[in-house]
Amino acid sequence: MRAIVFTGVGEPLVERDVVRPRLEPGQVRLEVRACGVCRTDLHILDGELERPKLPLVLGHQIVGTVVQRGGDSRFELGERVGVPWLGWTCGRCRYCTSGRENLCDLARFTGYDVDGGFAAETVADERFCFRLPESFDDVQAAPLLCAGLIGYRAYGMAGDAERLGLYGFGAAAHILAQVARWEGRRVFAFTRPGDTDGQAFARSLGAEWAGGSDERPPEEVDAAILFAPLGALVPAALAASAKGASVICAGIHMSAIPQLPYELLWGERQLRSVANLTREDGERFLEFAQHVPVHTVVSVFSLEHTGEALEAVRAGAIEGAAVVSVADAA
Ligand SMILES: [Zn+2]
Ligand SMILES: [Zn+2]
Numbered sequence: 323m324r325a326i327v328f329t330g331v332g333e334p335l336v337e338r339d340v341v342r343p344r345l346e347p348g349q350v351r352l353e354v355r356a357c358g359v360c361r362t363d364l365h366i367l368d369g370e371l372e373r374p375k376l377p378l379v380l381g382h383q384i385v386g387t388v389v390q391r392g393g394d395s396r397f398e399l400g401e402r403v404g405v406p407w408l409g410w411t412c413g414r415c416r417y418c419t420s421g422r423e424n425l426c427d428l429a430r431f432t433g434y435d436v437d438g439g440f441a442a443e444t445v446a447d448e449r450f451c452f453r454l455p456e457s458f459d460d461v462q463a464a465p466l467l468c469a470g471l472i473g474y475r476a477y478g479m480a481g482d483a484e485r486l487g488l489y490g491f492g493a494a495a496h497i498l499a500q501v502a503r504w505e506g507r508r509v510f511a512f513t514r515p516g517d518t519d520g521q522a523f524a525r526s527l528g529a530e531w532a533g534g535s536d537e538r539p540p541e542e543v544d545a546a547i548l549f550a551p552l553g554a555l556v557p558a559a560l561a562a563s564a565k566g567a568s569v570i571c572a573g574i575h576m577s578a579i580p581q582l583p584y585e586l587l588w589g590e591r592q593l594r595s596v597a598n599l600t601r602e603d604g605e606r607f608l609e610f611a612q613h614v615p616v617h618t619v620v621s622v623f624s625l626e627h628t629g630e631a632l633e634a635v636r637a638g639a640i641e642g643a644a645v646v647s648v649a650d651a652a
Contacts, residue, residue: 325441352386357439384439465643469493483545490550493643503528565589
């Protein structure tokens, strides 16, 4: 089958024919329809996440059709499902048994520990797949599976913040802004300095203010979520925050956070990270996204152009989310 293969840091992605993955008991085999591009894919490509399976098929926002089942399954043949970043957990560690499977010590992640979705087919543990709302077509559903999910988990940590700051207005923020506006929150969007197109895009999705990450918003925010992987944004976000605010780092990797004066944290400001997702997050968010309804803005690439999709995300050249359409790649 056709697949885009990552062989190591510094090596270009290559499209090649690979052996079809073996179906283990408890898994489903999926014909991939679409797979979203995530910033995390770049962190793997660049060696910032250090222990990927190699060679590896990247991609962890997979929309696929069930074509084979390795035993009993919740899913019918032909049913469309979504596969997220969390691919497997042990079910036994202190995290798994306390409703925090996102922190499982032995967790395996899609498109990192196991092969992902930039391929004609993939296999996935059926317990970690989601049913997808029919109102989203394949390419529109894909970004919900990480950008949407992780954003939603971070949003939960923002509590009932009325004024929400979003740093980095890419795939995740463009979804979360819609959710936040629907709930009546006020959204302040921070982009790369000078990215006036990105700022206009944010305003078109309901942000009442949009500016560069080096600017102060017209009002303090009650929570800030950082999607851009820049540690220097942490003191900037704290400085833009009201007393009692939370600053939430939503990415899996971030450059070093510079030393900061205690006054920035003082006033009961909180700083925390978001790690991965639980299946419960997924079920709740997909239901919610359908209800709002979220409208994902996507730029679609063919499988052979996966590398270009990744570089476009790196360059900040994508409005909304980049998605690889895999239909007919077999
Ligand atoms: Zn992701
Ligand atoms: Zn565990």
